[in-house]
Structures are given as C-alpha cells and as structure tokens.
Amino acid sequence: MVVSRKQELPLINIYIKGTRLKQKDQFKYLGSLISSDGRNNSEVASRIAQAKTNFQKMKTVLTNKNISIRTRRRALECYIEPILMYGCEAWTISKQTQKKLEATEMWFRRRMLRISWTAKKTNDTVLEEAHTTRLLISKIRKRQATFFGHVMRREKLENLVTTGMLEGKRSRGKQREKLIEGLADWLKAGKSLEAIEATKDRKKWRTMIANAVKQGT
Template sequence: MRIGYIRSNIPVIIGQQQIEEVDQFTYLGSVIADDGNAEHDVKCRLGKASAVFQRLQPIWRSSTIALPIKIRLFNSIVIPTAVYACETWKMSAGIVRKLNVFQQRCLRRILRITYRDRMPNEEVHRRTLTHPLAETVAERRFRFAGHIFRLPPNRLPRTAIKWTPQQGKRKQGRPRTTWRKTFIDDLKAVDVAWDEAENIATDRARWRSLAAQCALRHRRN
C-alpha cells in the first residue's frame, strides 16, 4: 500500500516476488485505506453490527423479554461491534450521520416504531435511556487521547499526535479532515488549549469529566 497523493508505478519486489499493491486491507479487525479515510472502516463496522443485530431478531421480537433487557443486550453486543476501534476514526458529518442513523434504525425496530409514527429521535433516546452513537464515539476518542498524553515523551504515539509536516505542498482544495483536527475540535468544544490538555490528562478523573463534557457538547451541536 502506498500512502500519499503522489502515485508511482515502480513495483515493490522482495527476492524474486513482486508484492501485490492494494488500496485497502483489514488488520486486527480494522480496515486501513491508502487515503487515510475512516469511511471504509465505518462502513465495514456498521455492516458487521447490522449482521449481529439481524441474528438477534428473535430476541427483539420476543414479547416475554422486557425492554430494559433488550436494550442492555443491544448496548453490550451490537454497539461494541459497531464502534470497535472508533477511537482512531477521524470524524466527518457523513460519518456522524451514518452512526446515528444506524443506532436509530435498530432502536426503532426494538421499540416496534415505524417512521410513520413520526416519533422524534430525542423521544427514542428517552425511552431507551441511550445517547446518540456519535456522542459515544467522541467520548471514547477523548479518553483515548488522554492515554496518549500520559505516555512517556519518547513513545511513538506521543510523537505522532503532535507531528505536523514541515515540507511539501498540498494539492488545491479544502484540506482533508484528520484525526488530529478532529481532536482539536473536541478540545475547542470544552474550551481547553492543547498545552493545557497535556497537563490535565495526568489527572484521570478530571480528564474523564472533560470527555463527558465533550460528548455533551457534540450532542448540542
């Protein structure tokens, strides 16, 4: 896989064997693409979560299982499948919409609600005691950043989170959204500067509180 805007036709050969070049591949359950886009991984995760949800249809349709138990099963089986490794996703409006639409579709099936009932999403969350899925992803991303900040300065993740290219020229057009840009937006949502965040991250309880505030701000936005 070649990463970057510049493409080359020079083959990679090890010994006498030419290595196959691919646009994306799956590693440890996550889909890695040559353009660094999280759309491919999100689509794959939601597809797997949908398959899990479908296999549990007898539970969702059962009239002898209480709603709180169904929601607990949904949150402990389906949701973890959907947001696996979501801490590394860079977010966009499209990804946020896909996550929330998937969650709403599942919850409405559990509640046996159709779109003809004209029930708002807020009422669905109130009945099921849940929050928008994109909010959960934002909170997990914020906590993940805290783990990186607490690493020793010589660790590669700590170096990578602050690295910015010093040379080269990007192509014309709007800059692509990156994970770092997404996290900077998270910090702005809670009115915390980058240098201040590194100091706050040493206090785990305070950092968890900030993560919850960040998720709440995302819900309001």
C-alpha cells in the same frame, strides 16, 4: 500499499525473492480496514454493516416485546455496539460520518420497538418510547479521548505519529479534519494544543471527558 491524498497513486515495485508484491488499495489489519486514501469511510461502513448483520442474528431477542426495553438495550450495548465501535479510537468523525452513525443508532432503536418507517414517527418520539437518548457519538468520543490521553502521556512513537508534522506544502481547498481537532471541539478545550496540554493532568483530563459526556454532545 501507498497512503496518499492523490487520486492517482504512485506504483511501487517491491520484490521478494523475485516475486513482485501486489499493490493494494485496501487491506484488513487487526480487524480494521486500512485504505490508501487515509480515510476511515470504508472502515465505518464495514463496521455498520457487521453490526446490522449481528443485530439481525439476535433479532428474536432484541425485538422481543416480552423482554423489557431496558434489558434489550443492555443486550444491544453488550453484543452489538462493541462490533460497531471496534477501533473507533482512531476514527476521524466528519459530519457525514456522524450522520451515518446516528442513523445506525436510530435503525437499532426503531427495530427494537418494531416501528415501521411508514409509521412516520420522529426520532425524538422513538427515543422517548425507548426511554433513552442519543448516546453513540458520545460513547465513541469518550473512548477516543481516553485513548488519546493515554497516548499523549506515554510520549512514545504513538505520540509522535499523532502530533508530528510532515514536510511539504498543504494541498488546495479545505483541509481534512484531524482527530485532535474533533476531540478539542467535543471537550470544549479550545485549540488542539490546549487539549494536548490538558492530557498531562490525568485528573483534569478525566473531568473534561466527564463534563463532555454529561452535556450529551
């Protein structure tokens, strides 16, 4: 597979014992879907679909009003959210991706409370009835920040891959948002380099993460 921003990918011919390997646009590696465009849109869509499928399998429990909403929320966090957030440490969360994830979170809440779309209840009303707030994006960002801090302090190959620069010219138009840029914004850490520097102090980094989670951003 060739990872490139170009719409037309270059053809690569690799042979093993006279047999040409098939070039792929996507493939699954360790449970995550890798795409040739370098984006995680397909992976996020796949995770959302799998989480909804497993929610339906547990529907008799998660939508049972004889069970307290607190217990059902715990079941959701234990069995469904790990499926949704698997591999999220490597996601770049664009505004579009965030909207999809937040919509999925509300999809869970509405079905747990058996609220039909025809009821025309606002998301705020649904969250109030569920005795909770929006937590999914904050959970994902926390996992990303914790993992990122670990990678930066190791100063191994993963560090180089995350912070390294590629030779060549920048493409035209708006540049893609990087993982560290999204984290720096969430942590209110200023520029990316300031966030990277902050990871060296484990206690300071943990405090920044805790403050960001507390703010509910």
